[in-house]
Amino acid sequence: MKHMIQPFGIDMYNKVLTDTKSSKHMSFYEADKSGMPDNFTISFIPSYTTEWIICYNDGNDKSEFICAGSQNKLTELSLNVFDHYFGVRFDNTGCYFNKGCNAKTYPVNITDNVFRYEPVPDSYELQLVKDFHKSLTFKDRITLFKTFVTDCKTFCPVSESIKELNNLIYSGAGTVAELSAESEYSVRHISRLYNKVYGxxxxxxxxxxxxQNVLAEIITNPDRDNSFFIEGTGYSDQAHFQREFKAFTGTTPKQYIKLIKNF
Structure with a gap:
């Protein structure tokens, strides 16, 4: 059974289209079933982000919505065969939940969970599928999805404390001790904040x-040596990188690079 590995969205064979700049909080990708087996598996690499997959057919309303919360370990998920797959990956600034939810509903509420459901008649979800049927382009479907979440979902942002700490990480803080030194929080309080928000x-x-940043570099430049990817990233040596890579993806860097080249 062929696997598809998810780094920043799911790579569905060579049919994937992506758009990572089209909206705040989300990036998009889509694929069709061309060349896919009757049953296939996707692997969610551990991440602090939430991902939705909308599976639907041409010519009928059969569809499935999948919501995968952030995952602490490599998670495999079998997908049913549909004509099309429209994916959304949300960033780490918050999550979309149903209208009327508590404004401080955090990603932790769906961490390590995968929810699957078939849209019921007269639901917003089924109407979105019907609108997808009439759409002509990937860009059209992105616009339709944005309208969908605006109409029937609420975006719940992470706390301001977490935003501040995340910005320090983006700026180069590579350990919890460095986060503590550059902020007003203790190491214990920082860990408590992240567990409360992300799980x-x-x-x-x-x-x-x-x-995830190293993985993005590998996908962009798969022919480069591993030493190039890990330089200045906080890995102590090649062995450290190899261990972490296997733990995150279930495979080695060499095997992973071979896999993405086959796409």
């Missing part, structure tokens, strides 16, 4: 952030 500790958040 993972600050140390794991930093590790995921580092790994």
């Amino acid at each position: 993972i500790g600050a140390k794991d958040f930093i590790k995921m952030y580092r790994f």
Whole structure:
């Protein structure tokens, strides 16, 4: 059974289209079933982000909505065969939940969970599928999805404290001790904040952030040596990088690079 590995969205064979700059809080991708087996598996690499997949057919309303919260470990998910797959990856600034939810509903509420459901008649979800049927382009479907979340969902942002700490990580803070030194918070309080919002500790958040950035570099330049990817990223040596790569993806860097080249 062929697997698809998710770094910043799911790579669905060679049919994937992506748009990472079209909206605040989200990036998009889509694929069709061309060349796919009757049953196939996707692997969610550990991440602090939420991902939705809308599976739908041409010519009928059969569809499925999948919501994967942030994952603490490599998670495999079998997908049913549909004509099309429209994916949305949300960034780490918050999550969309149903209208009327508590404004301080955080990603932790769906961490390590995958929810699957079939739209019911007269629901916003089924109407979105019907609108997808009439759409002509990927850009049209992105616009339709934005309208969908505006009409029937509420965006719940992470706390201001977490935003401040995340910005320090983006600026180069590579350990919880460095976060503490550059902020007004203790190491214990920082870990408590991350667990409250994301359901993972600050140390794991930093590790995921580092790994996802290295993974993006590998996908962009798969022919470069591993030493290029890990330079200045916080890995102590090649062995450290190899161990973490296997833990996150279930495979080695060499095997992963071979996989993405096959796409």
